[in-house]
Amino acid sequence: MLRRIAEIKNVGTFSNCVARHIGFEKITLIYGRNTYGKSTLGDIFYSLEKNEADVITARKSIPVPIDGCAQSVKLQFASDDENENQGISYFRGDSWAQGLRESHKLKIFNDAFYHDHVFASRKFSRETKVNFSQFILGAQGVARANQIKDLRSDKRNHTARKTTLLRDVFADVGNIEAFLASPLIDNPDQQRAQKDALEAEKHELVKQRGGLGIIRNRPELIVLTDDYTSLIRFFDEINGIFSTTLDTLHEQAKTQLVAHVEKNFAQSRGGEHWIQQGLKYGKNENCQFCGQALLDDALALLGSYRQYFDDEFDRHDAFVKQELDRIGACIETNIFMEMANNVKLNWQYWERYPDIHEFEAVKQELGPLSQAIDVLLNSANRELIAIRSAFTERTQNKRAKPHYEVERLNVEGISGSIAVLGESLDAYNTLVDRITCI
Structure with missing residues (x-):
């Protein structure tokens, strides 16, 4: 069923009708005086049922609306288990861009029904309607209608101009009525010069403030x-x-050790360390390799080595390496x-x-x-x-x-x-x- 007439524009007496807040019930009565649009509603419903756009296009509002003659209709249908937004019918661009859904039924019994089934023809062109309206209104009525049209156009232009001024000129004015009621300036050129000077001073201050911010952000x-x-x-x-x-090293042991290293080692560097390590493996006065008893000369040489590599040497060696x-x-x-x-x-x-x-x-x-x-x-x-x-x-x-x-x-x-x-x-x-x- 029809739930709501959301919009009718430039169709008959409905130049700009927005009635989406009014809902239809199972039985809805529409009544009103002549020329208030009852027949227009019937024609809109008839046009939707038959998908005949010329029924609506022939009913363009008279006089022509100030925003042109584009027509539009938006109707909302829904059954008990449907949402109204699921059954929207649109009339745009001189045709029903979206008609009735298959689940929706619409039957119209108006004067058009009788003309279709009883009379031979029902043709009432727009030109006929315009001439008929002018005949009914008379020359004075037509002039008044055109005057109303012009006044509406002027009102719309002035409203747009007012909106622009409020946004671009008076945005910083708190009480516009008090401002407009204030007395006129005696010397506008002087006031304008003072205003320009203040604007220039403001610009310089803003520039300096921005410069200070840049300087503060520069690295020290x-x-x-x-x-x-x-x-x-x-x-x-x-x-x-x-x-x-x-x-603390004994010079004699040192001399003997140096001579032995130079005589028996291919490279003197590292020889002392090698001998020092070897002494640590000896447990008695026997040879570490064959186990035989060492002669007196060998024992004397080992004694010199042990005297040279005493505890003081180890401490000194560790200190030097650690410090280096x-x-x-x-x-x-x-x-x-x-x-x-x-x-x-x-x-x-x-x-x-x-x-x-x-x-x-x-x-x-x-x-x-x-x-x-x-x-x-x-x-x-x-x-x-x-x-x-x-x-x-x-x-x-x-x-x-x-x-x-x-x-x-x-x-x-x-x-x-x-x-x-x-x-x-x-x-x-x-x-x-x-x-x-x-």
């Missing part, structure tokens, strides 16, 4: 630290270990290249501050100082690499013979570079602190 320059100064202490400790000897491992790790640093990278970053950071009034003056100081420090850092890094290489080579010799003195590291060059670097860093960091305070 990095202060260079002097963590490298500990390298001098490490170098002194290394040279101290390289210079250590085992003074510890200090060797301390000089495996890349501190100078990290500082050089920070110098480059500081220069890049300062390039982002061209809007500061002291930019060029600071740049003239920062540039040469950065170049000088970069040269010193690269020089110190090369010297550090050379020292690490010498340390590796001499450490091997010291590990093989921990009780012998090995050549000390030459650290005069890097010590001088570090001293000069310290003076330059003081000037550099002073400039960085001054930049931070700008």
